[in-house]
Structures are given as C-alpha cells and as structure tokens.
Amino acid sequence: MKIGCPAEIKPQEYRVGLTPHAAREVVAHGHQVLVQAGAGLGAGFTDEDYTAAGAQIADSAAQIWAEAELIVKVKEPQAPERAQLSEGQLLFTYLHLAPDPDQTRDLLASGATCIAYETVTDARGGLPLLAPMSEVAGRLAPQMGAWALQKANGGRGVLMGGVPGVGPAQVVVLGGGVVGTHAARIAAGMGADVTVLDRSLPRLRQLDEAFGSLFKTRYSTEGSTTELVSGADMVIGAVLIPGAAAPKLVTRDGLRDMKPGAVLVDVAIDQGGCFETSRATTHDDPVYTVDGIQHYCVANMPGAVPRSSTLALGNATLPFLLALADKGWRTACAEDPHLRGGLNVHAGQLTNGAVAAALSLPAITPEEALA
Numbered sequence: 001m002k003i004g005c006p007a008e009i010k011p012q013e014y015r016v017g018l019t020p021h022a023a024r025e026v027v028a029h030g031h032q033v034l035v036q037a038g039a040g041l042g043a044g045f046t047d048e049d050y051t052a053a054g055a056q057i058a059d060s061a062a063q064i065w066a067e068a069e070l071i072v073k074v075k076e077p078q079a080p081e082r083a084q085l086s087e088g089q090l091l092f093t094y095l096h097l098a099p100d101p102d103q104t105r106d107l108l109a110s111g112a113t114c115i116a117y118e119t120v121t122d123a124r125g126g127l128p129l130l131a132p133m134s135e136v137a138g139r140l141a142p143q144m145g146a147w148a149l150q151k152a153n154g155g156r157g158v159l160m161g162g163v164p165g166v167g168p169a170q171v172v173v174l175g176g177g178v179v180g181t182h183a184a185r186i187a188a189g190m191g192a193d194v195t196v197l198d199r200s201l202p203r204l205r206q207l208d209e210a211f212g213s214l215f216k217t218r219y220s221t222e223g224s225t226t227e228l229v230s231g232a233d234m235v236i237g238a239v240l241i242p243g244a245a246a247p248k249l250v251t252r253d254g255l256r257d258m259k260p261g262a263v264l265v266d267v268a269i270d271q272g273g274c275f276e277t278s279r280a281t282t283h284d285d286p287v288y289t290v291d292g293i294q295h296y297c298v299a300n301m302p303g304a305v306p307r308s309s310t311l312a313l314g315n316a317t318l319p320f321l322l323a324l325a326d327k328g329w330r331t332a333c334a335e336d337p338h339l340r341g342g343l344n345v346h347a348g349q350l351t352n353g354a355v356a357a358a359l360s361l362p363a364i365t366p367e368e369a370l371a
C-alpha cells in the first residue's frame with residue numbers, strides 16, 4: 001500500500017504523523033512510504049532520516065494527497081487538506097468532529113474513510129491513541145497555567161508552590177482521567193494544593209490508592225464543582241465523554257464567583273471545551289480574558305513539545321498503522337473491535353454515534369459500514 005505523510009499545516013503545529021523508525025517498519029512490511037519534504041523538521045527529523053528508513057520524499061503535500069491510499073497525520077485535516085481528500089482514500093489522524101460541523105461536512109462530502117485516533121479503544125476501556133497526547137497535555141497544563149497566573153501575563157500573581165509562610169496556589173482539576181492525573185501530579189509536584197474531581201467513584205478510588213495524599217479527590221457534582229472552582233487560582237478542564245461534545249461544567253455566571261485573575265486551562269477544548277466561555281486558541285495567542293478570568297484554550301497543546309509528542313504518538317499509532325496497511329481498513333477493522341471504534345466517517349456517512357448525536361446528524365454503525 002502507498003502511505004503518505006504530509007507536513008502539518010495547523011498554526012504552530014510541529015508534530016509529524018510518522019517517525020523515521022515507524023517509516024522503517026512500514027517499509028519492512030512491504031509498503032511504499034511518501035513523506036513531504038521537511039515534514040519532520042519541527043520534531044527534529046530530517047528528510048535524510050526518512051530516506052535512510054526507506055521512505056521517498058515528496059516535494060509537495062499535493063503529491064501526497066493525490067497519490068497516497070492511506071494518509072497518516074496528527075491534527076484534523078484543515079480546509080485546504082480536506083479539499084484534496086478523495087473518495088476511497090483512508091485518513092488516519094485526530095479528527096475531534098463533535099464540535100466541528102465544517103470539518104464533518106467536508107469529510108462526509110469527500111467519500112473518504114476516516115479513522116479518528118481519539119475514539120480507538122483498548123481492552124481496558126482506555127483510549128490508546130489519545131492517551132500519549134493526554135499525558136503530554138496533562139503535564140503541560142499546570143506549566144501553561146502557571147505562566148498565565150503571573151501578573152505580567154494578566155493573572156492573579158500567585159506562585160504555584162507558595163513560599164514559607166505563604167500558602168500555595170489552589171488548583172482544581174475537573175476530570176481524573178489521563179489528562180487530569182498527569183496534570184494533578186505535576187501541579188502537586190510544583191507545590192500547589194490540588195483537588196481532582198471525577199464523576200467515577202472507581203476512578204477516584206484508583207487515584208487515591210495510587211497517589212495517596214499527593215492530591216485530594218472529590219466526587220464531581222454541580223455543587224462540589226461550583227464550591228471548588230470559586231476558591232481556585234487555577235482550574236484545569238480535563239473531562240471527556242468519548243466522541244461527544246464536552247459537558248459545560250462552569251457557566252459564564254460561574255466566572256463571577258471566581259477570584260479575579262484566576263486561570264482556566266481548558267484541555268478539553270478539542271471536544272468543545274468544558275467552560276461555557278471557552279473558545280479554541282492557538283500557541284500564537286493562547287490566552288484571553290472573560291470577566292477578569294484568564295482562559296488558556298489551545299487545542300493542540302502537545303504541539304508545543306513536538307519532539308516528545310511525535311515520539312510518544314508514533315509509539316502508539318504504529319501497531320494500528322501496520323494493521324491498516326497490511327490488511328486494508330475493512331479486514332483490520334473487522335478483526336479488531338478497538339480499531340473499529342475509531343471509524344468515524346465512511347463513504348459519506350458518520351459511523352460514530354456520539355459524534356452524530358453532538359452534531360444532530362444521522363449515523364450508521366461501524367459494523368454496517370463494514371457489511
């Protein structure tokens with residue numbers, strides 16, 4: 001199969017969908033790999049690294065979109081990329097369709113088959129292709145939030161760890177999954193007083209067993225969320241209902257009860273965000289203020305550390321990429337229900353119920369798509 005990897009074109013996105021090590025394995029499986037010239041540079045991989053791995057270098061993204069049967073990427077295809085996607089082509093990347101009707105319309109119109117990293121599952125109920133980037137974004141969140149808390153950056157002027165005689169920042173993490181756990185660990189490591197809320201008691205038990213007194217846990221209700229958010233210096237939004245639009249846990253009215261200059265870091269922004277006042281921002285201009293509350297809402301946070309992120313993502317995607325290339329998407333998805341869970345679009349139809357519900361569109365099941 002001919003597999004293409006174009007350079008990412010989202011602003012300040014320096015990750016790349018295929019590492020040279022992954023390219024080497026794909027080539028060893030008998031496939032042809034086409035990588036856009038310069039695609040890996042932002043992550044520290046040269047064209048020579050790819051050619052040494054057996055890949056060919058394409059001068060333009062257009063050549064890749066025109067020739068490749070399978071396109072592997074990182075971010076959701078941008079409008080100029082969607083215009084080049086064609087019927088029968090297979091796209092393997094993050095999509096985050098629930099909050100994105102424009103992208104959804106274009107993918108449906110293309111006739112392509114699109115597998116979203118973020119809805120591929122594993123046998124333990126996890127999301128193996130979201131997890132590595134959630135680990136990165138979770139670890140980055142307190143770091144970005146701490147920057148936004150600084151007075152010169154518009155924040156409240158509170159130091160995460162405090163100093164002797166002065167208490168630490170109060171950090172509240174909404175959602176104790178992968179992002180939330182990594183965010184809580186780092187924030188606690190910076191010396192902050194951290195509380196994690198989740199609506200899953202089994203999850204809170206796991207966190208308590210694993211981390212002891214490093215951070216506190218609370219069951220998530222409207223009341224507990226309101227109470228903790230109003231006392232927080234930093235709130236990290238890390239909830240997820242897979243495929244679906246994020247639930248809004250803090251309303252615009254809720255901002256009035258918060259401390260002036262407090263920071264909201266909405267990691268869940270790629271699913272629409274869990275604060276009513278969130279809108280996606282970019283690394284170029286990451287923070288804006290509503291009613292005196294700082295909002296950091298970058299939808300591709302791992303793009304800030306592209307070397308670490310590309311390596312972590314590549315480790316997770318490779319087995320699935322090999323299955324898709326070796327068997328074709330139909331057989332690979334028929335044999336593996338977890339990969340099948342990633343199927344979001346096929347031949348003009350949505351194949352993910354949560355995405356369809358969020359967009360009020362009809363869907364078929366992945367099994368119907370395979371029939």
Ligand SMILES: NC(=O)C1=CN([C@@H]2O[C@H](COP(=O)(O)OP(=O)(O)OC[C@H]3O[C@@H](n4cnc5c(N)ncnc54)[C@H](O)[C@@H]3O)[C@@H](O)[C@H]2O)C=CC1
Binds near residue numbers: 240302
């Ligand atoms: N902005 C960015 O660059 C990135 C964003 N993300 C996003 O971060 C979000 C979280 O991802 P993960 O941690 O991997 O998901 P996860 O599935 O590991 O964790 C989500 C947690 O939220 C909890 N939850 C759901 N509804 C809740 C509610 N109403 N109140 C409290 N807890 C609730 C769930 O029980 C679960 O424990 C996703 O939207 C993901 O796409 C992930 C990576 C990068």
Ligand SMILES: CC(=O)C(=O)O
Binds near residue numbers: 094299300303
């Ligand atoms: C998960 C995601 O959206 C990202 O890594 O950019």
Ligand SMILES: [Mg+2]
Binds near residue numbers: 096270300
């Ligand atoms: Mg994202």
